[in-house]
Amino acid sequence: MNLKPLYDRVVVKPIEADEVTAGGIVIPDNAKEKPTKGEVVAVGEGKPLDNGSLRAPKIKVGDKVIYGQYSGSAYKHEGTEYKIVREDDILAVIG
Numbered sequence: 001m002n003l004k005p006l007y008d009r010v011v012v013k014p015i016e017a018d019e020v021t022a023g024g025i026v027i028p029d030n031a032k033e034k035p036t037k038g039e040v041v042a043v044g045e046g047k048p049l050d051n052g053s054l055r056a057p058k059i060k061v062g063d064k065v066i067y068g069q070y071s072g073s074a075y076k077h078e079g080t081e082y083k084i085v086r087e088d089d090i091l092a093v094i095g
Contacts, residue, residue: 003077008047008087010059012038012067013080036069037094038083047087057087064094 005011015037040063046054059065072085 003042003075003082005042005044005084007044008055008057009044009084010040010057010065010087010090011042011075012065012072012083012085013041014038014083015064037064037066039064041082044087059087059090059093065090066092066094 003011040059040061043057043059043061046056049055067083067085068089068091071089072083075082075084
């Protein structure tokens with residue numbers, strides 16, 4: 001993919017939730033929650049600071065992250081859905 005986010009933005013490929021619960025119940029599409037987990041596929045160069053320098057991002061490509069449910073913007077590329085979020089909207093890195 002040739003998508004380079006600007007500044008402190010991060011491109012995340014959402015990881016879809018399971019379609020079957022632990023008890024074996026199938027979850028229909030309209031009842032699923034929006035995904036909030038994903039894998040980082042691209043990272044910008046960093047957040048600009050007031051003094052003109054850039055703060056290097058703490059997230060790197062390949063990290064699995066949790067981000068805010070309604071944060072960022074959706075972008076579709078070659079049939080694959082991506083989210084472009086600010087680094088500040090990423091809540092945690094998964095193990």
